[in-house]
Amino acid sequence: MPEQSNDYRVVVFGAGGVGKSSLVQRFVKGTFREGYVPTIEDTYTQVISCNKNVCTLQITDTTGSHQFPAMMRLNITKGHAFILVYSVTSRQSLKELSAIWDAILETKNEAMGDIPVMLAGNKCDETESREVNCSEGEEQAKRWRCNFMETSAKTNFNVKELFQELLNMEKNRNMTLSLDGKEKKSQKGPHKFKEKCCLM
Amino acid sequence: MIEKGEIFFGFSAVIFRVHCADHTYCTLRFPLEAPAALIKRSAADKLGLKQGDLLLVEVKSTGERIIIPDRRTCVATGLSLNGALFISPKEHLDALTPLQEQMGPGVMDGTGSFLESVSSQELAYWLTVTDWEAFQCIHPVSGGSLQRDFAAKAPTWSFAQILNVAFIVMGFNHCYELLYKVLEGESLSGQPMTGNLDVFIRRTSELQYWAATEICLATNLSKRSALMRKFIKVAAYCQEYGNVNGALAIVSGLSTPAISRLNHTWEKLPTRIRKVFGELEGLTDPSRNHRRYRMYVGTLKPPVIPYMPILLKDMTFSHEGNQTLLDSLVNFEKMHLLAQSLRMMRACRARSWEIPPPPSTKSEAEVRSYVTSLHVIDCERILNQMSQRVEPRR
Numbered sequence: 001m002p003e004q005s006n007d008y009r010v011v012v013f014g015a016g017g018v019g020k021s022s023l024v025q026r027f028v029k030g031t032f033r034e035g036y037v038p039t040i041e042d043t044y045t046q047v048i049s050c051n052k053n054v055c056t057l058q059i060t061d062t063t064g065s066h067q068f069p070a071m072m073r074l075n076i077t078k079g080h081a082f083i084l085v086y087s088v089t090s091r092q093s094l095k096e097l098s099a100i101w102d103a104i105l106e107t108k109n110e111a112m113g114d115i116p117v118m119l120a121g122n123k124c125d126e127t128e129s130r131e132v133n134c135s136e137g138e139e140q141a142k143r144w145r146c147n148f149m150e151t152s153a154k155t156n157f158n159v160k161e162l163f164q165e166l167l168n169m170e171k172n173r174n175m176t177l178s179l180d181g182k183e184k185k186s187q188k189g190p191h192k193f194k195e196k197c198c199l200m
Numbered sequence: 201m202i203e204k205g206e207i208f209f210g211f212s213a214v215i216f217r218v219h220c221a222d223h224t225y226c227t228l229r230f231p232l233e234a235p236a237a238l239i240k241r242s243a244a245d246k247l248g249l250k251q252g253d254l255l256l257v258e259v260k261s262t263g264e265r266i267i268i269p270d271r272r273t274c275v276a277t278g279l280s281l282n283g284a285l286f287i288s289p290k291e292h293l294d295a296l297t298p299l300q301e302q303m304g305p306g307v308m309d310g311t312g313s314f315l316e317s318v319s320s321q322e323l324a325y326w327l328t329v330t331d332w333e334a335f336q337c338i339h340p341v342s343g344g345s346l347q348r349d350f351a352a353k354a355p356t357w358s359f360a361q362i363l364n365v366a367f368i369v370m371g372f373n374h375c376y377e378l379l380y381k382v383l384e385g386e387s388l389s390g391q392p393m394t395g396n397l398d399v400f401i402r403r404t405s406e407l408q409y410w411a412a413t414e415i416c417l418a419t420n421l422s423k424r425s426a427l428m429r430k431f432i433k434v435a436a437y438c439q440e441y442g443n444v445n446g447a448l449a450i451v452s453g454l455s456t457p458a459i460s461r462l463n464h465t466w467e468k469l470p471t472r473i474r475k476v477f478g479e480l481e482g483l484t485d486p487s488r489n490h491r492r493y494r495m496y497v498g499t500l501k502p503p504v505i506p507y508m509p510i511l512l513k514d515m516t517f518s519h520e521g522n523q524t525l526l527d528s529l530v531n532f533e534k535m536h537l538l539a540q541s542l543r544m545m546r547a548c549r550a551r552s553w554e555i556p557p558p559p560s561t562k563s564e565a566e567v568r569s570y571v572t573s574l575h576v577i578d579c580e581r582i583l584n585q586m587s588q589r590v591e592p593r594r
């Protein structure tokens with residue numbers, strides 16, 4: 001039977017169509033699809049290194065288009081870390097994250113500082129239709145005391161970094177995406193990416 | 201994820217998961233009439249598996265693997281109680297193992313304290329309300345379109361079509377779900393729809409394992425015995441309410457080896473309760489072709505929910521024990537045998553179930569949500585181990 005205790009579970013939340021599945025698929029498979037197929041709930045695994053051992057990163061890609069409150073609560077309960085995705089082309093999608101944030105806060109019922117959460121402003125390649133600028137995302141992240149990045153699943157910008165940064169936030173384990181452990185945390189700090197995104 | 205209490209049609213969409221050997225999954229939404237082949241293709245696509253020699257498989261909580269034929273419909277409703285759908289390359293079938301959640305509740309998850317706080321009559325009442333809803337949903341499929349369908353294909357009638365038409369001639373327009381269930385495995389043309397019957401059959405086995413699970417989860421002898429008494433009383437009230445299926449499902453749960461061996465627990469029951477159990481258990485006695493059950497049911501007035509396992513067994517016997525065609529003529533004797541079961545089903549539902557609720561100890565919503573979301577262990581091996589743990593063999 002697959003090892004359960006060794007799993008690190010990441011849950012990706014966000015409104016419908018913001019690009020959750022695209023980010024996850026870009027990260028896991030390295031692919032991108034233009035077409036939109038709404039998700040109900042899918043999981044993916046990726047082998048990573050954790051405290052110099054091999055462990056599985058289990059990613060749950062949730063629905064933004066259906067209402068399944070029971071499933072959302074279960075995912076929050078089981079999740080170790082969360083990625084909250086909005087699209088920079090939709091202010092509404094950033095607003096909708098508040099409800100999810102509240103639900104995480106309520107369910108986890110512990111010092112939120114200990115739970116890794118990344119706020120991701122996806123579709124940052126869409127310069128024409130941008131509604132939310134980078135600083136707004138940063139401010140929201142400050143209020144929620146989580147980290148922030150703008151990403152593009154389409155151009156593969158900051159996708160791997162998003163996941164690595166999330167893992168870096170976990171204080172109880174030392175996790176890296178590459179199995180050989182060559183990638184040093186210091187090389188890829190969050191600051192570098194924030195700068196990069198604000199320059200755009 | 202299948203909603204209870206709604207009528208399913210072939211086009212009704214259901215949401216379900218398909219798992220890989222490493223327990224990752226994708227969640228799909230398909231109408232019940234979608235054949236397994238289609239589900240398999242879509243799951244492979246989502247999970248990034250190479251199309252080709254893939255199999256759609258049910259893995260039971262026992263670890264048993266059942267390959268689902270490509271043409272099977274109602275895949276999601278047709279799973280065993282805690283069964284889960286998997287997809288796997290043919291050569292890696294051995295790698296499929298049940299999910300943790302299929303094992304059912306753990307030692308800390310017993311609902312004994314809730315059960316203690318609800319009256320037996322109230323539990324039985326709401327059980328019967330939900331069971332009746334599910335029972336009423338069985339085979340509402342209209343015969344009209346099927347008849348037309350058959351007529352169009354008359355020169356190439358299949359075995360099942362001949363049966364269907366024979367029944368239509370006899371005036372049964374709405375019997376397809378039961379017939380299809382009995383004919384499962386025969387090569388049927390068209391898309392057999394058994395969704396509502398499937399839900400009811402699953403419910404029946406859920407009730408059976410519910411009693412066994414809760415009793416095995418109670419480690420304290422007097423609590424266990426109190427639960428046993430509760431289940432017997434619930435069964436007796438179900439019987440009073442005409443829910444013969446519910447009553448006998450619970451009783452057969454109490455008669456499984458894991459429970460019947462708990463001598464200390466049985467000994468602590470009052471004689472009166474043991475007598476009630478004995479009478480109910482007598483109805484499940486299979487001797488002389490379930491004579492006692494038949495005599496009993498014969499005395500009942502509708503509305504009644506008959507014990508589905510016996511009804512299905514009868515139909516399977518009538519089907520398997522008799523040729524459908526005799527010298528290329530339809531064997532109407534067989535049709536009459538099958539029709540008897542269908543007539544019985546119809547008689548049971550001749551009047552609808554409308555009984556006011558008993559005095560309540562809990563809110564209706566609370567009891568209702570409890571009886572519609574039971575979590576049970578459906579693996580005899582685990583139940584036996586737990587039973588040994590609570591009362592080790594002397």
Ligand SMILES: Nc1nc2c(ncn2[C@@H]2O[C@H](COP(=O)(O)OP(=O)(O)OP(=O)(O)O)[C@@H](O)[C@H]2O)c(=O)[nH]1
Binds near residue numbers: 040154
């Ligand atoms: N331009 C651009 N388009 C993107 C990007 N990411 C996703 N998309 C497109 O946005 C649409 C929706 O993407 P999905 O990944 O399916 O969205 P989702 O958040 O998973 O949606 P739900 O599953 O319904 O919750 C698709 O057409 C994608 O091609 C991106 O970074 N840039």
Ligand SMILES: [Mg+2]
Binds near residue numbers: 037038039062063
């Ligand atoms: Mg999606």
